[in-house]
Amino acid sequence: MNRLLEGRVAIVTGAGRGIGRAHALELARHGAKVVVNDYGVSLAGEGTDESPAHQVVAEIEAIGGEAVVNGADVADFAAAEAxxxxxxxxxxxxxxxVNNAGFVRDRMLVNTSEEEWDSVIRVHLKGHFAPLRHAGAYWRAESKEGRQRAARVINTSSGAGLQGSIGQAxxxxxxxxxxxxxxxxxxxxGRYGVTVNAIAPVARTRMTEGAFDTSAMALPEDNSPIVAWLASEEAADVTGRVIEIDGSVITxxxxxxxxPSRDNGTRWEAEKVGPALRDLLGQAPAPEPVYGTA
Incomplete structure (x- = not known):
């Protein structure tokens, strides 16, 4: 096995279960030393007494790798820095x-509470920003000191974020x-030697089970080889990309x-907008349907 990540150091957030766990194990198999982050929450983001990150560290150590547990709330700015x-x-x-941590509280838009909105946005979006901000500051400092690292960030988006998904506003x-x-x-x-990409993984996990039929869905570990390659020094020329992974298919x-666009040469008059915009829409490709629509 070609160990793409020999001697490299990785953080994987939300790595106690599912896709994050698979990422942590795959990176370790390729020689990375891994900080296994997991806050230990339920699918809805509620605290539990479970410590799945310890089990993942034990699995990594069992295959001869090195790993440590981190229990930070990744959306806590100070905890992410630590x-x-x-x-x-x-x-x-x-x-x-590897920013992976997240949970869902699915609701139709008109039934979504403010608390549900705030909590999901916080863990996914701020939970990506905070670790990225602090890691980025470290890499910038290293670059300025003449120690530029071949740094890699792999974020986790979703088909729901790219095409939309009914009940998941x-x-x-x-x-x-x-x-x-x-x-x-x-x-x-990029000027500091950092590439930043995102994946849109498809997998049968706690987050998808129960929402719809997942029997034909890919496994969490089907996504991780792509993450391992993006995390490698070989991937220096790939940045600013979003890659969907669905089993054996990468897109x-x-x-x-x-x-298509049209310049009116002056400010548009409202009555002229309709014909012009309809003509442009006729030239543009139709958007992909939102997941869950007929």
């Missing part, structure tokens, strides 16, 4: 950040925000791009 510092202090640096909004954050971070941090998402 998590980055733990990786540096324990393993001597940080090369890879909050989750879809958070995941769309992560895709946007990925583009900006890639543009800003580069096109995202928003400028389409």
């Amino acid at each position: 998590m980055v510092r733990q990786a540096i202090d324990t393993f001597g640096g940080l090369d890879i950040l 909050t989750y879809s909004s958070a995941k769309a925000g992560i895709a946007g954050l990925t583009l900006v971070a890639a543009a800003e941090m 580069v998402e096109n995202g928003w791009a400028h389409g």
